[in-house]
Amino acid sequence: MKPSKKPKKDEESIKIVLIGLDNSGKTSILNCLKSIKRISAFSNPMPTKGADVQEFEALNSKYAIWDLGGQQAYRDEYFIDFKKYMNETNKIIYVIDIQDIKRYETALLYLKRVMFSIEKQNKIDFSVFLHKFDPDLVFNHDLNEKRINELIKKIKEIFPPKSAYSIYKTTIYAIFEKNPIR
Ligand SMILES: Nc1nc2c(ncn2[C@@H]2O[C@H](COP(=O)(O)OP(=O)(O)OP(=O)(O)O)[C@@H](O)[C@H]2O)c(=O)[nH]1
Ligand SMILES: [Mg+2]
Numbered sequence: 342m343k344p345s346k347k348p349k350k351d352e353e354s355i356k357i358v359l360i361g362l363d364n365s366g367k368t369s370i371l372n373c374l375k376s377i378k379r380i381s382a383f384s385n386p387m388p389t390k391g392a393d394v395q396e397f398e399a400l401n402s403k404y405a406i407w408d409l410g411g412q413q414a415y416r417d418e419y420f421i422d423f424k425k426y427m428n429e430t431n432k433i434i435y436v437i438d439i440q441d442i443k444r445y446e447t448a449l450l451y452l453k454r455v456m457f458s459i460e461k462q463n464k465i466d467f468s469v470f471l472h473k474f475d476p477d478l479v480f481n482h483d484l485n486e487k488r489i490n491e492l493i494k495k496i497k498e499i500f501p502p503k504s505a506y507s508i509y510k511t512t513i514y515a516i517f518e519k520n521p522i523r
Contacts, residue, residue, distance in 0.1 A: 354396065354403035356429055360455060361436035362448050363388055363411035366472045369513050370436065371395060371408050391415050392426060416451060423458040432466040433459070437492075439471045439510075442483050445492055453499050467506040469496055471522075474510040493522060 359367040368386040375397055389410030396405045409419060409426060419426055427433075435455065437448045452469070459465060471489070480486065493508060500506050508522040 354405045357432045358407045360409045365436040365438040469508045470511040
């Protein structure tokens with residue numbers, strides 16, 4: 342049998358898909374999850390080319406993390422056969438760069454497209470990370486609580502009623518922490 346291009350999901354492994362715009366911080370989060378200790382704080386990962394699948398074990402569980410590079414060309418490509426990427430997914434993490442205010446609308450459109458393209462929307466475990474919520478983040482005229490609350494409102498409008506999803510504030514600058522909003 343011809344080997345498939347992408348590693349097949351191990352029966353017992355937990356599949357997590359990291360998705361979001363380019364530069365939102367997905368690979369950095371993956372590095373933190375893999376305990377590559379804060380490497381992302383010292384180096385800039387290269388933009389991910391297409392889907393990068395990393396497998397590792399932690400706390401007696403096997404994980405397969407699918408890091409879907411967010412550059413425009415890759416984003417379009419995923420939707421040609423979205424199932425291929427989302428098959429047997431246990432969890433989707435959608436990452437938004439909270440500091441990239443100019444691209445909030447683009448990030449929301451992409452989130453919408455992802456939601457419309459997944460099957461069993463109500464059943465999938467979905468998290469949205471409001472990422473780069475650094476401990477020293479300074480609010481200003483453009484980036485402030487009101488702006489963020491508007492963004493959260495728009496995110497909530499994208500999810501169908503009764504769907505189970507969570508929104509967190511995250512950063513790699515605090516030995517990976519996530520604070521629930523909802
Ligand atoms: N301030 C801040 N910067 C971060 C954080 N996480 C990642 N970054 C930076 O954001 C930039 C992009 O990070 P990546 O992890 O490469 O982003 P990505 O989402 O994987 O990008 P693509 O692979 O192009 O889709 C890098 O310079 C990281 O160091 C964070 O929590 N706070
Ligand atoms: Mg990446």
